[in-house]
Amino acid sequence: MHPIEVLISKADTAINQEDFDTLLDFYSDDAVLVIKPGMNAVGKEQIKKAFEAIAIYFEHSLDVKQAGMALLETGDTALVLATTVVSAKSLAATERKATYVFKKDKDNQWVCAIDNSYGHDLLKADA
Amino acid sequence: MHPIEVLISKADTAINQEDFDTLLDFYSDDAVLVIKPGMNAVGKEQIKKAFEAIAIYFEHSLDVKQAGMALLETGDTALVLATTVVSAKSLAATERKATYVFKKDKDNQWVCAIDNSYGHDLLKADA
Numbered sequence: 001m002h003p004i005e006v007l008i009s010k011a012d013t014a015i016n017q018e019d020f021d022t023l024l025d026f027y028s029d030d031a032v033l034v035i036k037p038g039m040n041a042v043g044k045e046q047i048k049k050a051f052e053a054i055a056i057y058f059e060h061s062l063d064v065k066q067a068g069m070a071l072l073e074t075g076d077t078a079l080v081l082a083t084t085v086v087s088a089k090s091l092a093a094t095e096r097k098a099t100y101v102f103k104k105d106k107d108n109q110w111v112c113a114i115d116n117s118y119g120h121d122l123l124k125a126d127a
Numbered sequence: 128m129h130p131i132e133v134l135i136s137k138a139d140t141a142i143n144q145e146d147f148d149t150l151l152d153f154y155s156d157d158a159v160l161v162i163k164p165g166m167n168a169v170g171k172e173q174i175k176k177a178f179e180a181i182a183i184y185f186e187h188s189l190d191v192k193q194a195g196m197a198l199l200e201t202g203d204t205a206l207v208l209a210t211t212v213v214s215a216k217s218l219a220a221t222e223r224k225a226t227y228v229f230k231k232d233k234d235n236q237w238v239c240a241i242d243n244s245y246g247h248d249l250l251k252a253d254a
Binding site: 028030031032034040042068069070072073074075076077078079081082083097099101103113114116119120122123 | 155157158159161167169195196197199200201202203204205206208209210224226228230240241243246247249250
């Protein structure tokens with residue numbers, strides 16, 4: 001497994017366990033998380049608040065997993081294209097074509113800089 | 128327009144005019160271009176050869192344009208989600224959900240590090 005695949009798997013576990021302090025380690029300090037098309041959280045504080053709100057919204061039943069992944073990497077930058085499956089008590093399993101950008105931080109560790117689980121659905125929000 | 132949108136527009140013009148020396152200015156030295164799912168060009172020399180081969184393949188009639196774009200940016204990294212329309216003599220206009228990653232180079236200029244006009248179609252190649 002690529003190191004980034006390992007990170008994504010650990011991040012999914014952290015989301016599902018609502019272990020948000022661990023989850024934040026996977027993000028760069030200036031990371032952008034798409035909460036929903038048109039609404040972004042920027043930076044660790046906003047990202048933590050977003051995940052806390054999402055957990056409450058889904059009544060602590062959110063489950064995130066990856067059902068397929070392709071990775072393009074060059075130097076200190078990587079693009080992940082994933083089939084991400086999201087489910088919850090009130091949400092039947094939904095496939096999203098997610099796009100994640102990772103970069104290497106100053107300690108040469110991969111961190112997620114852009115977390116967009118909605119992929120091209122952002123374009124619909126613009127329309 | 129965002130500076131990256133301007134760059135993409137100029138790169139499309141360079142592709143359509145087969146002005147590959149100009150086109151290469153838009154890429155980082157270590158850029159990855161997806162030629163087709165499962166086949167990548169890495170670095171400016173390979174990218175130039177790929178575009179020359181593509182031009183011949185399409186009998187110098189390739190036309191690339193963007194029909195919609197969303198951009199997520201943080202610090203020195205940006206993700207572009209685009210609806211890219213590709214057409215040629217032998218190819219009816221085809222929409223692709225393209226994903227491009229830009230980063231700032233040492234001169235603080237945006238350059239394309241990952242050029243994947245196939246978006247999530249890469250996952251099909253993996254299947």
